[in-house]
Amino acid sequence: MDRIRIRGGAPLNGLIPISGAKNAALPLMIASLLTEDTLELGNVPRLADISSLLRIMSNFGLDHSIAGRRPGQSSETGQTIRLTAKSIIDTCAPYELVSTMRASFWVIAPLVARFGHAKVSMPGGCAIGTRPVDLLIMALARLGAAIEIEGGYVIATAPKGLRGGEIDFPKVTVGGTHVALMAATLAQGTTVIRNAAREPEVVDLAECLVKMGARITGAGTSEIVIEGVSSLNGASHDVMPDRIETGTYAMAVAMAGGDLVLENTRPDYLQAALDVLAQAGAEISPTHSGIRVRRNGNGIQAVDVTTDPFPGFPTDLQAQFMALMTRASGTSRIRETIFENRFMHVQELARLGAHIRLDGDCAYVEGVPGLKGAPVMATDLRASVSLVIAGLVAEGETTINRVYHLDRGFEALEAKLARCGAEIERLRG
Numbered sequence: 001m002d003r004i005r006i007r008g009g010a011p012l013n014g015l016i017p018i019s020g021a022k023n024a025a026l027p028l029m030i031a032s033l034l035t036e037d038t039l040e041l042g043n044v045p046r047l048a049d050i051s052s053l054l055r056i057m058s059n060f061g062l063d064h065s066i067a068g069r070r071p072g073q074s075s076e077t078g079q080t081i082r083l084t085a086k087s088i089i090d091t092c093a094p095y096e097l098v099s100t101m102r103a104s105f106w107v108i109a110p111l112v113a114r115f116g117h118a119k120v121s122m123p124g125g126c127a128i129g130t131r132p133v134d135l136l137i138m139a140l141a142r143l144g145a146a147i148e149i150e151g152g153y154v155i156a157t158a159p160k161g162l163r164g165g166e167i168d169f170p171k172v173t174v175g176g177t178h179v180a181l182m183a184a185t186l187a188q189g190t191t192v193i194r195n196a197a198r199e200p201e202v203v204d205l206a207e208c209l210v211k212m213g214a215r216i217t218g219a220g221t222s223e224i225v226i227e228g229v230s231s232l233n234g235a236s237h238d239v240m241p242d243r244i245e246t247g248t249y250a251m252a253v254a255m256a257g258g259d260l261v262l263e264n265t266r267p268d269y270l271q272a273a274l275d276v277l278a279q280a281g282a283e284i285s286p287t288h289s290g291i292r293v294r295r296n297g298n299g300i301q302a303v304d305v306t307t308d309p310f311p312g313f314p315t316d317l318q319a320q321f322m323a324l325m326t327r328a329s330g331t332s333r334i335r336e337t338i339f340e341n342r343f344m345h346v347q348e349l350a351r352l353g354a355h356i357r358l359d360g361d362c363a364y365v366e367g368v369p370g371l372k373g374a375p376v377m378a379t380d381l382r383a384s385v386s387l388v389i390a391g392l393v394a395e396g397e398t399t400i401n402r403v404y405h406l407d408r409g410f411e412a413l414e415a416k417l418a419r420c421g422a423e424i425e426r427l428r429g
């Protein structure tokens with residue numbers, strides 16, 4: 001298994017191109033199942049999760065092609081994928097496949113909406129909290145799907161098609177909103193989604209669905225209204241920039257010091273996180289195509305943070321921010337309200353010398369003057385990148401094991417950081 005080795009102490013200077021968002025690309029790819037025409041997606045990141053989802057959907061009979069690299073394009077340039085779900089031969093997603101990635105459960109929505117039948121295994125994915133799918137199932141039931149749960153599978157049927165309905169989510173769920181949105185596009189009549197997730201990825205999906213002929217208003221607000229149509233057509237759409245990758249590199253430079261331009265991204269996708277970083281001592285300014293983040297000389301101040309659904313501070317940046325706070329002057333309180341158990345990075349950060357105390361859904365991080373390199377273990381996607389951030393300033397060598405988690409969600413991480421001066425390399429093993 002590959003490892004990543006970092007020698008701490010080098011500042012980060014230069015330019016990092018931000019990739020397309022994994023969390024937008026996955027639902028967009030799944031949306032291709034709603035039409036027999038071709039959906040062309042540009043700016044798709046080269047990540048293990050993208051390949052896994054392609055494998056799962058190919059099993060249904062989906063055809064796909066990946067456009068070759070053009071001259072001048074590097075291995076970090078997003079790829080263009082064409083997806084055609086014309087001859088779907090199977091509407092069952094087995095455990096062996098779904099268990100590798102939780103988001104693949106979402107295929108249940110387009111399958112039942114278009115074919116009237118779907119059998120999808122309960123998901124696996126990152127081991128953060130219990131992460132149930134009850135609200136996703138509730139949404140489909142509100143649209144008239146009959147639901148059975150049998151042997152670890154959810155079977156959704158609607159032989160006469162779905163019909164519009166009112167879906168009130170008791171809690172904000174990104175996946176639930178994606179599922180409700182996709183299913184409602186082909187349901188007969190009007191659907192209203194209340195307490196919808198307002199994440200930019202939901203807006204990206206809605207914009208693509210509209211290009212495909214769906215009738216949707218209100219995406220990006222907490223009430224989305226969908227008028228069902230009888231069929232959707234093909235379209236061409238570029239995946240939005242990855243706001244979590246953007247925030248991760250912003251935190252990396254706040255930690256290591258230096259001056260980074262993050263290109264092809266948008267500050268409004270992560271304003272809450274940038275505000276917190278500015279309070280912590282980073283200088284942040286917009287550029288014509290992204291964000292410039294600097295920290296020169298000044299120390300890092302402790303800031304308290306609570307994770308929240310968008311537009312709040314994202315749970316997917318919590319681990320990275322905690323890494324930053326290990327070096328702050330003062331004690332920071334970090335409260336995780338989205339996922340229980342999303343503190344698995346705490347023990348590993350402690351191996352590098354961090355002082356962190358856990359109390360229920362709060363972590364109290366007491367800044368220390370220095371971290372010391374050590375071998376550490378990546379436990380999930382965001383946790384593993386928090387160890388990279390800590391390693392950037394830890395004295396000596398930090399080796400991060402099990403980097404397959406990183407490969408699921410960060411495109412060309414070590415190449416991007418190394419080009420900006422970090423001493424980081426992948427050890428193939």
Ligand code: UD1
Binds near residue numbers: 130132
């Ligand atoms: C998505 C993101 C993930 C991010 C999360 C929150 C993708 C591929 N993943 O995950 O990176 O951390 O949003 O921003 O986009 N819940 C239920 N019942 C359900 C569904 C969810 O109780 O049926 C709960 C979850 O346990 C969690 C909360 O709702 O406590 C939010 O989860 P949700 O927004 O659904 O996360 P995902 O869509 O799985």
